[in-house]
Amino acid sequence: MIRFENVSVTYDGAAEATVQGVDFEVPEGELVLLVGPSGVGKSTVLGAVSGLVPHFTGGTLRGRVTVAGRDTRTHKPRELADVVGTVGQDPLSHFVTDTVEDELAYGMESLGLAPDVMRRRVEETLDLLGLADLRDRPISTLSGGQQQRVAIGSVLTPHPRVLVLDEPTSALDPAAAEEVLAVLQRLVHDLGTTVLMAEHRLERVVQYADQVALLPSPGAAPVLGTPADIMAVSPVYPPVVDLGRLAGWAPLPLTVRDARRRAGDLRERLGGQDGTPEVSVVTTAPPQPEAPPTSRLRLRRKARSAPTTAPPAEVHALAVRRERVQALRHVDLTVAPGETIALMGRNGAGKSTLLSALVGLVEPAAGSVRVGGAVPHRTAPPELVRRVGLVPQEPRDLLYADTVAAECAAADRDAGAAPGTCRALVTELLPGVTDDIHPRDLSEGQRLALALAVVLAARPPLLLLDEPTRGLDYAAKARLVAVLRGLAAQGHAIVLATHDVELAAELVHRVVLLADGEVIADGPTADVVVASPSFAPQVTKILAPQKWLTVAQVREALA
Structure with missing residues (x-):
């Protein structure tokens, strides 16, 4: 054909x-x-x-x-x-x-x-x-x-x-x-x-x-x-294949069902039915970093540097209407410094709307939203951009220069960062992308990584990501995870809306599940995703009832 x-x-x-x-x-x-x-x-x-x-x-x-x-x-x-x-x-x-x-x-x-x-x-x-x-x-x-x-x-x-x-x-x-x-x-x-x-x-x-x-x-x-x-x-290759390679299974399994049939010996090696991994979760917030200069969320302007002492984000009884749709209903959420949170739920559950509220793009119908102590929709962009950075689902909304080099140079100027800061992030996320290529000639995943580097050049205290792994392969996703972990270790708070259950298992400390605009679950990643047939990662399904989340955890335990 x-x-x-x-x-x-x-x-x-x-x-x-x-x-x-x-x-x-x-x-x-x-x-x-x-x-x-x-x-x-x-x-x-x-x-x-x-x-x-x-x-x-x-x-x-x-x-x-x-x-x-x-x-x-x-x-x-x-x-x-x-x-x-x-x-x-x-x-x-x-x-x-x-x-x-x-x-x-x-x-x-x-x-x-x-x-x-x-x-x-x-x-x-x-x-x-x-x-x-x-x-x-x-x-x-x-x-x-x-x-x-x-x-x-x-x-x-x-x-x-x-x-x-x-x-x-x-x-x-x-x-x-x-x-x-x-x-x-x-x-x-x-x-x-x-x-x-x-x-x-x-x-x-x-x-x-x-x-x-x-x-x-x-x-x-x-x-x-x-x-x-x-x-x-x-x-x-997907996690099920990665686990099969680690365990030496031949032929390699392609489905959770095939892998479960072979996983009995592996479960025994991992400690039997009662074995659970040590999952790294932030229990105390690291010190709040100094407020970085401005990012390029809604416009490119330098802002005065001022420290923020309030939590990166506080949401209380938030309700948002978008035309005829009640997008959010009575949402409560507090984000601590150094915390990484995944917003998950079916399409239309309200994840992107919550991110938009945090960055001031939508006005609450009821309740309150504060970012670093400021009310986003009432805060002037030069003040707001030094508190929060958003990478939207459509990365081209942040890109307007003719080359990657020009985008990075502009991002460094707007952020007050040292020349080469953004370019180094691009190299880390997307090795091999040249300076002279036009952003429109990049793949969807490459454009997203470039937009992320543009926002990260400013190192905002609160980073918001809407479907950050869309279009990324597994290697690019691993590089993204390493960058975000580094930011969290420095005290930056990260909130990401994602359908990527494998990313949530690998990266986040906490999962917030949304349905019809309401929070239906909020807790540590292992507790929330293991209890959900839809949002459990492949390794969890294969090795249940043990609470393993990633192949990396299994590899470390076997070593």
């Missing part, structure tokens, strides 16, 4: 090809997973299938890509639209209408389908993706995960023969991700739909793939094989 014949892509102005030697076939009715570290060209390979590369992106494509017999060099994206449905990393770039139902119908209208067919397919898709309650909602009022489901639904309704998906579960909560993947399985198995998908959250998807295509490094030819064979040699 999809055929790559010795394909290489070189973008205008680039010294080397982004991808080269791509030569493999995706048979009809199979799900092929494209994996590899951030920045190796996965999005470029996907774009070549839909014709976006090179017709939209520019550059030179050598070799040949055919989809259902159509050569993408001679067929523009609109001439492939009846065959290929594409969802990129940024769902907002796909939307052309204002409401959910209109967006689901738009693609079918463009293809001239009959109204009764359109109505039936819209209803089916609303039910398949759990969007029925959102059908009349303006897309602008949806959470990032809800928008991602709408974007997926908009390409499902025309019933394409090929689906190309770039990070389709990155902004979804675990339950929503399982629903979307179940829909894809039904399309593949029952309707013969061909799916080519790139995803960094391999713990969610690798077990569903028929084949895996590995891009090991930039410019390297892909390696195609079964999931188990590729995971044995891949530089990126």
